[in-house]
Amino acid sequence: MPKFRTLEDVDIAGKRVLLRVDLNLPVESGRVTDTTRLERIIPTMREIISRGGKLILLSHFGRPKNGPDEDNTLRPLAAAVSAHLDWPVSFAFDCIGEETQEAVAAMQDGDVLLLENTRFHKGEEANDPAFVAELAKLGDVYVNDGFSVAHRSHASTEGLAHVLPACAGRSMQAELEALNHALDEPERPLAAIVGGAKVSSKLALLGNLMKKVDYLIIGGAMANTFFAAQGRKVGKSLVERNMYETALKILDAARDAHCQIVLPEDVVVAHDFKAHAPSHVVGIDMVEDGDMILDIGPASVAAIDKVLAGTKTLVWNGPFGAFELSPFDAGTNAVAQFAADRTSANQLLTVAGGGDTVAALNQAGVGEKFSYISTAGGAFLEWLEGKSLPGVEALRVNNGK
Secondary structure, eight states, X not given: OOOBOBGGGSOOTXXXXXXXXXXXXXXXXXXXXXXXXXXXXXXXXXXXXXXXXXXXXXXXXXXXXXXXXXXXXXXXXXXXXXXXXXXXOEEESOSSSHXXXXXXXXXXXXXXXXXXXXXXXXXXXXXXXXXXXXXXXXOSEEEEXXXXXXXXXXXXXXXXXXXXXXXXXXXXXXXHHHHIIIIISOOSSEEXXXXXXOSGGGHHHHHXXXXXXXXXXXXXXXXXXXXXXXXXXXXXXXXXXXXXXXXXXXXXXXXXXXOEEEOXXXXXXXXXXXXXXXXXXXXXXXXXXXXXXXXXOHHHHHHHHHHHHTOSEEEEESOSSOXXXXXXXXXXXXXXXXHHHHHHTTSOEXXXXXXXXXXXXXHTTOGGGSSEEXXXXXXXXXXXXTOOOHHHHTXXXXXXX
């Protein structure tokens, strides 16, 4: 694995530490409704405080278009950070400028200051060198603990790493190590589960994974497109008719790459897309015109479990069915539980990510049992696609300062 600088590589005592985090959290009526990302960055914050650093938090929030606005202020997040950190957190009403510089200058070792939304300035998303320079005036050290924004080449996610001594925070470090162990240097056999609605949205992902994994398990509505491309009936199931030729090319390319594609053997069908709709299990060649495929069946679950029983590493992105509607969550739940049990028995390394995937695994009650659950969203998907992430590349030992 390429060497990335971590907190061991920087001197923090007495230093002004610019910590890039992702506080773009769901907020309703001033209250954070999901604190998962916040909880993961608390260890980095505590370490910086304990080592005598002056902790200055950088983050964006929402998508402001014309400068500062009350709907996208980070001000309510100061209290949430303070509560989870169990430490006082001050707030600066801008992220650059004289008043912000004065607030930083007044900090004592161990103080914490949250700066206002970096996206209130156009220079953030433009990665404007002038804006980077203004941010850099506030710090002596730059730490990136926001893997979820590492795919963006913005001033606070990538630019600062080139002008200040830079390293990964503990959450970023854990993510990089988990992803490296899962796909770049895995223990084999290696399997990947890819679900979701559309083949078109995951072409790059499928293309990269088939070159790296031993088994590519395809589920969700995207499996329907593969079936239809093979001439099988899928009833009124969701399909991408313009992707038939592409689906067949994927199957051929996987064979050439010695990657075994695993498609469902049986499916759960219903006539209506709604919770508790009457449903039944049919073989994949027994789908009728009025049927809608909404989940995988027990034979498919057994076949997937058999594959996973012989693998050492699993990467998971996407559910097998309409997991948000009971009983069409059964297939995802069953495979998730099997993978979790093998993980608990130290027989399988499991790494999963993507919004629907995290929700499905948590709904199945196994989220905490997986080796690593990524909350990074877009960054996780771009990593699966084999893309370089600017915020990560800037932290390499041989790059930047």
